[in-house]
Amino acid sequence: MRIGVLALQGAFIEHLDVLRGLGVEGVPVRLPADLEGVSGLILPGGESTTMRKLIDRWGLHEPILELARQGAPLFGTCAGMILLSKEILDGDEPVFPLLDIAVKRNAFGRQVDSFEAEMDVPLVGDTPVHGVFIRAPTVERVGPDVDVLARLDNGRVVAVRQRNVIATAFHPELAGETRFHRLVATMASEFDEPREGAGRRRHPTRRTAKAHPEGGR
Numbered sequence: 001m002r003i004g005v006l007a008l009q010g011a012f013i014e015h016l017d018v019l020r021g022l023g024v025e026g027v028p029v030r031l032p033a034d035l036e037g038v039s040g041l042i043l044p045g046g047e048s049t050t051m052r053k054l055i056d057r058w059g060l061h062e063p064i065l066e067l068a069r070q071g072a073p074l075f076g077t078c079a080g081m082i083l084l085s086k087e088i089l090d091g092d093e094p095v096f097p098l099l100d101i102a103v104k105r106n107a108f109g110r111q112v113d114s115f116e117a118e119m120d121v122p123l124v125g126d127t128p129v130h131g132v133f134i135r136a137p138t139v140e141r142v143g144p145d146v147d148v149l150a151r152l153d154n155g156r157v158v159a160v161r162q163r164n165v166i167a168t169a170f171h172p173e174l175a176g177e178t179r180f181h182r183l184v185a186t187m188a189s190e191f192d193e194p195r196e197g198a199g200r201r202r203h204p205t206r207r208t209a210k211a212h213p214e215g216g217r
């Protein structure tokens with residue numbers, strides 16, 4: 001099983017390192033061809049405005065949306081969360097409107113550009129998650145189909161999940177926190193081989209379908 005890490009800009013090396021530590025093969029994704037055979041994708045922190053330009057320039061927009069539509073897990077951290085949001089309150093157009101949330105960029109103000117915090121995230125276990133916030137966004141609106149995974153002590157929502165898409169406003173990968181990546185790896189292996197009883201749904205548009213070239217046209 002291979003998990004892609006969008007490697008256009010930003011903190012992608014750290015995600016690849018966490019995956020390696022878990023014994024999962026991480027693939028840096030720079031071009032559409034790099035997405036071949038990946039069962040999940042991580043969108044790292046960095047600068048969302050730069051990343052959106054590079055996503056368009058390298059033709060990654062449609063193939064990434066397609067991967068998500070097929071049900072592969074997507075996990076965005078910080079700028080990655082912004083890229084996955086349906087609404088960006090600063091007026092930017094959405095990139096991959098997969099999470100029914102509204103985010104505010106750089107929401108913590110200049111004097112606290114960066115900070116660390118502990119949060120309860122029952123989805124990943126009993127021990128609190130340690131997160132690093134770097135010019136982080138916050139989630140200002142959460143749609144009805146979105147699960148809130150974590151809040152700060154002041155109540156601000158900083159991690160969410162909607163079906164196969166997870167996002168955190170913070171960087172777990174900079175704090176030695178590996179449980180989100182484990183979860184993504186588990187979801188990716190289930191995407192690869194849906195379990196008995198999970199509806200026995202094969203993923204009809206997956207590789208098997210793509211492997212049949214429409215020859216002769």
Ligand code: GLN
Nearest residue numbers: 045046047048078079135
């Ligand atoms: N402030 C950045 C943005 O708006 C995100 C920062 C980060 O990813 N650490 O894109």
